[in-house]
Amino acid sequence: MGFLSFLTGLTFPRGVHPPGLKEDTRDKPIRRLPFAPRMVVPLQQHFGRPARPLVVKHQEVLRGQPIAEADGFESVTLHAPVTGVVEGIELMATARGPKTESIVIRTAPGDSQVIHWARPQDLERLNRPQLIQAIQGIGLVGQGGAAFPTHMKLSVPDGYDIDTLVVNGCECEPYLSADHRIMLEQTDAVIAGIRIAMKAVGADRAIIGVEDDKPDAIAALKARLDKDGPISVGQVRSKYPQGSEKMLIKALLKREVPSGHFPYHIGVVVNNVGTMAQLGTLLPRGEGLVERVVTVAGPGITRPGNYRVPIGTPLRYLLQQVGFTGSDASHIILGGPMMGNTVSSLDVPITKGVSGVVVLPDPEAEDTRMQPCIRCGHCVEVCPVGLNPSDLGKLAAVRQYEVMEERYHLNDCFECGCCSYICPSNIPLVQYFRIAKSLNRERLK
Ligand code: SF4
Ligand code: SF4
Known part of the structure; x- marks a missing residue:
């Protein structure tokens, strides 16, 4: 294995140690839930420009079929998450705040919901620009929460050489364990995606950074990698925000990304393990991104776990399936509790960048009133x-x-x-x- 595989305790200066709170979900295999009767697929669910609809009201669509095309390079294709009928293209509530134009699909009752649409391709024959185009076509965006289009992340500007692909398997946010389960259950897909991403950016090596509270994931990855191969595992200390790009680069490579610069300026591209698993699964098959793994956890959830959720599933429906008994959206976070966003309505859909749904304890139960700064430092x-x-x-x-x-x-x-x-x-x-x-x-x- 690579030079970092024997190093432990790598980290960055400062940060905090919030409790992990992952016990309720990290040991449970990923499960699938029933398909919601109605899906809401926003045209804008990624950084950049919204996609352009390819379907019209009353049109029948197949699960996996493109339903909106990328509007330029800073945009991605959208695919039908279910087989069904388009009810309309309407302004719908989303977690981003203002209502967003969305394709609403009525799910076909009784359909097996297998993927009906795929365009497999021989990846060996694609050059780097063709590979980038193919990745845009599967609609992949960062699965760690930022929803930045993956083909843009893997497009290195002219004049920059990438020597290392860093893969983020830290999952340092409390409650979240989707990436942990993906590393355990989809190890080969993660590695396949890393190989594709290395080719896309022209990197000779990749390092998967995993926090030391996931020894089983580290062992699973190491068991699939050649000892002296180009992909290695770097064990980093469990600390928040270890998974942020600049902190992970610092921990693994001891390199600084200067203020106002990006990782590619210092020869690095960073991607998340969940993104790599999607890339390694979908691109060889030529299938679009229609679902993702979401951690659902926190007080008020009677069946916490990691679930395979179709894109566009209404949050209300998802919460019903996991035994949520509340009705108020005020303490529900999409993402993790440190960097995620509170939702204003249970009607918002799960989109491509939603890594977790966390129900937090009622803040009124604790004294969270703001006090003046005491200059504690x-x-x-x-x-x-x-x-x-x-x-x-x-x-x-x-x-x-x-x-x-x-x-x-x-x-x-x-x-x-x-x-x-x-x-x-x-x-x-x-x-x-x-x-x-x-x-x-x-x-x-
Ligand atoms: S939120 Fe901003 S200012 Fe606060 S600790 Fe993080 S980087 Fe620093
Ligand atoms: S110095 Fe002020 S703002 Fe900073 S942690 Fe202390 S009380 Fe809070």
Whole structure:
């Protein structure tokens, strides 16, 4: 195995150690749930431009059939998650906030829901641009939560050489264990996807970074890899946010991504293990992305676990299947509790980037009222990129958003939430920073 396989305890400076809370799901095999009677597939569920519909009202569609085409390079194809009939293209609630144009499909009752549409291809014959195009055609976006189109991530700008593909198998967010199960149950698919991604970026080696609280996943991967082959496993320390790109690169390669730069500037491309498993499964078969693995966990869920969920499944339906007894969406997070987003409605659909559905305890049960800053400095001690969240928070409170960006490096904040997590005064620092960044972006439009 590669040079990192014997190293342990690799990590990055600072960060926090929230409780893992994965016990209810990590040991349970991935299961499939019944198909919802109605699916809502937003045209915009990835970074970039929304897809353009290829179907019309009352049209019959087959599971796996393209139903919307990419609108330019910064967009991806969408595929029907079920065999059924298009009810319409309507503005529907999504987790992104405003209502989004979505293809609504009535699921065909009694259909076996096998994949009916596929265009297998000989990957050996594809050159790098053709490979990128093929990846765009299967509609793959980052499965770790960011939903960045994978073909864009694997398109290295001219003038840059990639020596290492880093694969993120850390899953450092509390509750989430989908990637853990994927590494155990879809090990060969993960490795197949890594080989395709290495070819796409032109990297000679790949390192899969896995936290040391997943020894079974590390063992499963190592058992499938050649000792001196180009793909190795780097065991990293369990710490949040170990899975963020810059922190993982630092832990595994001891390289810094400079402020305002991307990993490709230092010869690295990072992808998530779930994305690699989808790539390794779907691309050789020529099938589109129609489902993903989602961790469903937290108090209020009677059947927590990892579920294979068709894209477009309404959250309300998913929660009914896992025995959720509540009705209020106010404490439900899509993604993990550190970086995920609270949903405003149970009617939003599961989209390509949703790695988890976490029901959190009622915050009213604890005293979470905000208090003044006591200048304890804890937020400064934990910020992985060395910012001063306390000062940034004070500037946000007086709406000095431009000063935050120009003099306090706001744009280096990647919204990990470590500062909010550690703050004894319950100051919602990361929310302040999200708002400030969003308003600064608006200002520049
Ligand atoms: S300032 Fe940003 S990067 Fe630093 S801890 Fe807070 S959320 Fe994370
Ligand atoms: S952790 Fe909270 S209370 Fe302490 S310095 Fe930072 S903002 Fe102030």
